[in-house]
Amino acid sequence: MKRQQWLGATGISLMCLLLIVALVIHLSIGTKVISISDILHSFYTYNEDNFDHLIIQELRLPRAMIAICVGACLAVAGALMQGVTRNPLSDPSLLGMMTGGALAVVYWSTFVTNASLIWLPVVAAVGALISASIVWNIAARTHGGITPLSLILSGAAFTAFSGALLAIHHLLDEQTFEEMRTWLVGSLLASNIETLYWCIPWIVVGLIGAIVLAPSVTALSMGEEIATGLGINIRRRKWQLLMCIVILTSAAIALAGPLGFIGLVIPHVVRFIVGADYRWIIPYSILLGAVYLLSIDSLARWLIQPQEIATGLITILMGAPLFIWLVKVKVR
Amino acid sequence: MKNFVPIALKLTNLDTNNKTPKRMTINKKISHSTLTAKNLVVGYTTPVVKGIDLEIQPGKMNILIGSNGCGKSTLLKCLARVLIPISGEVLLNDQNIHSQPAKQVAKIMALLPQGPIAPEGLSVKELVAQGRYPHQSFLKQWSIEDEAAVMQAMQQANITELADSAIAELSGGQRQRCWIAMVLAQQTDIILLDEPTTYLDLKVQVDLLELLTEMAHQHQRTLVIVLHELNIAAAYADHLIMMKEGKIYAQGTAQDVFNAENIASVFGLNAKVITDLESNTLICIPIKKRGHKESL
Numbered sequence: 001m002k003r004q005q006w007l008g009a010t011g012i013s014l015m016c017l018l019l020i021v022a023l024v025i026h027l028s029i030g031t032k033v034i035s036i037s038d039i040l041h042s043f044y045t046y047n048e049d050n051f052d053h054l055i056i057q058e059l060r061l062p063r064a065m066i067a068i069c070v071g072a073c074l075a076v077a078g079a080l081m082q083g084v085t086r087n088p089l090s091d092p093s094l095l096g097m098m099t100g101g102a103l104a105v106v107y108w109s110t111f112v113t114n115a116s117l118i119w120l121p122v123v124a125a126v127g128a129l130i131s132a133s134i135v136w137n138i139a140a141r142t143h144g145g146i147t148p149l150s151l152i153l154s155g156a157a158f159t160a161f162s163g164a165l166l167a168i169h170h171l172l173d174e175q176t177f178e179e180m181r182t183w184l185v186g187s188l189l190a191s192n193i194e195t196l197y198w199c200i201p202w203i204v205v206g207l208i209g210a211i212v213l214a215p216s217v218t219a220l221s222m223g224e225e226i227a228t229g230l231g232i233n234i235r236r237r238k239w240q241l242l243m244c245i246v247i248l249t250s251a252a253i254a255l256a257g258p259l260g261f262i263g264l265v266i267p268h269v270v271r272f273i274v275g276a277d278y279r280w281i282i283p284y285s286i287l288l289g290a291v292y293l294l295s296i297d298s299l300a301r302w303l304i305q306p307q308e309i310a311t312g313l314i315t316i317l318m319g320a321p322l323f324i325w326l327v328k329v330k331v332r
Numbered sequence: 333m334k335n336f337v338p339i340a341l342k343l344t345n346l347d348t349n350n351k352t353p354k355r356m357t358i359n360k361k362i363s364h365s366t367l368t369a370k371n372l373v374v375g376y377t378t379p380v381v382k383g384i385d386l387e388i389q390p391g392k393m394n395i396l397i398g399s400n401g402c403g404k405s406t407l408l409k410c411l412a413r414v415l416i417p418i419s420g421e422v423l424l425n426d427q428n429i430h431s432q433p434a435k436q437v438a439k440i441m442a443l444l445p446q447g448p449i450a451p452e453g454l455s456v457k458e459l460v461a462q463g464r465y466p467h468q469s470f471l472k473q474w475s476i477e478d479e480a481a482v483m484q485a486m487q488q489a490n491i492t493e494l495a496d497s498a499i500a501e502l503s504g505g506q507r508q509r510c511w512i513a514m515v516l517a518q519q520t521d522i523i524l525l526d527e528p529t530t531y532l533d534l535k536v537q538v539d540l541l542e543l544l545t546e547m548a549h550q551h552q553r554t555l556v557i558v559l560h561e562l563n564i565a566a567a568y569a570d571h572l573i574m575m576k577e578g579k580i581y582a583q584g585t586a587q588d589v590f591n592a593e594n595i596a597s598v599f600g601l602n603a604k605v606i607t608d609l610e611s612n613t614l615i616c617i618p619i620k621k622r623g624h625k626e627s628l
Binding site: 004215221225231232271277 | 439452518524
């Protein structure tokens with residue numbers, strides 16, 4: 001165990017280093033490439049009149065911070081989801097939160113006159129919360145109560161239903177969709193630092209909760225009877241874990257829209273590196289999720305500059321081949 | 333902790349070269365925790381266990397047998413608080429088990445359910461280490477006691493050399509040893525096991541029960557085991573509990589209750605019971621409908 005702890009800690013420091021590298025790259029590239037020394041200067045000797053310093057501190061750093069938070073939130077929510085449901089295909093969108101959030105935003109911008117973009121994150125988060133509680137209630141009313149199966153099935157039904165509503169709306173009202181287009185595939189373009197400020201407390205609560213509850217997720221992933229035998233109050237613990245998932249996912253949706261795939265792929269990559277113990281999976285997911293979204297967002301801004309591709313699309317375009325490669329390597 | 337009773341044994345050293353007598357202190361763990369069921373009714377939609385009063389014998393091999401669907405697994409699950417009783421109660425150390433903190437209970441009683449799932453990518457040692465969960469907290473992650481308990485459990489279950497292998501690569505018997513090591517690492521007075529030997533070779537079944545018997549007789553743990561194999565049950569039980577249709581039909585030593593009438597009544601099986609003179613164990617032999625004699 002000592003050796004494993006040592007290895008795990010080394011890995012964590014390596015990941016932190018990787019995060020710093022990804023952050024520097026993210027800050028430096030863009031329409032105007034800014035050198036590392038200028039980036040450092042903008043932190044230590046900030047000069048309001050220096051245009052580069054302004055770009056870094058006012059534009060790129062907030063965006064990088066949001067990418068880090070969203071990546072970490074989604075990866076951890078996905079890891080928890082896969083552990084609790086014991087289903088490797090689970091991700092936060094399975095609770096219907098992604099389409100639910102999107103649906104809320106679309107309805108809100110259609111029916112509310114003078115819909116201001118400032119409220120968009122709030123609406124998205126509330127929509128995601130409502131969807132999660134609907135799915136939850138459907139699952140709780142089934143015969144066996146909240147089980148992995150009932151959650152997945154009611155989540156799938158709700159996702160399909162809200163997806164259909166979204167499609168109907170799309171056909172009837174192209175105007176709104178034109179405006180919401182980028183947001184709906186997930187993007188960090190429109191996110192602003194204000195949203196991050198009021199998301200941060202929730203994100204911190206969610207991540208700390210995930211780290212504290214991680215050992216019991218490992219026990220839960222061995223089946224509910226084993227977990228009971230080890231002294232875990234199943235009902236209460238599942239409720240706490242689902243609260244963490246809902247908080248983290250809502251925060252991510254508020255910040256970046258329905259950004260798919262990170263919650264599904266990153267936990268698998270992490271498991272590939274550290275094995276099946278959630279004591280390690282959670283901290284690694286935080287770091288790898290952040291590194292992944294930072295790099296993806298750098299790509300999104302760099303590929304067709306001076307324009308940029310919606311980050312949500314690159315996540316999937318890069319994520320899918322990665323996932324296929326993993327399946328090829330892992331599943332024999 | 334009231335569960336640990338240190339017994340100081342003074343041993344006089346007989347070695348004449350050493351003049352001063354050595355004093356040895358052995359901390360021997362004696363099972364004092366009691367597990368009782370009071371008028372227990374358990375079920376899913378209809379009761380499966382229909383009013384059971386049962387006292388588990390401390391420090392003994394308590395083995396539950398009965399035909400399929402008689403409620404023996406349901407009873408075990410309720411004793412392990414996986415299922416909540418419809419009425420009646422389970423008492424652990426004379427207190428309702430469901431009103432005690434889950435983690436506290438897990439320090440006294442461990443459970444190995446039927447067909448547990450090993451998460452992909454977990455090594456043997458990591459799996460056994462999960463048994464330390466109730467002894468840990470967020471601030472007290474991995475202590476020297478944890479390490480010692482895991483090493484000891486792996487030694488007892490004879491899987492030390494498998495420590496770094498992945499669970500998925502092991503044979504059924506080895507895998508079951510790992511799970512047993514996990515519940516041993518939990519260091520509880522009471523261990524509940526639900527059909528730990530199903531689908532295993534006879535040799536492996538015997539090995540496992542030898543291990544469990546050693547736990548009961550040498551280490552004073554209380555074992556409650558649901559078994560399918562009648563002869564194995566009769567050979568290893570200190571206290572045999574026969575269940576029929578959700579009730580206890582008979583209980584006692586194998587000598588007292590393992591007989592042809594009870595087997596016929598509990599299992600509907602026409603069999604005779606003989607005693608192997610060498611080992612003094614009872615063996616149940618089903619009587620074939622068309623025996624040898626007729627065909628001769």
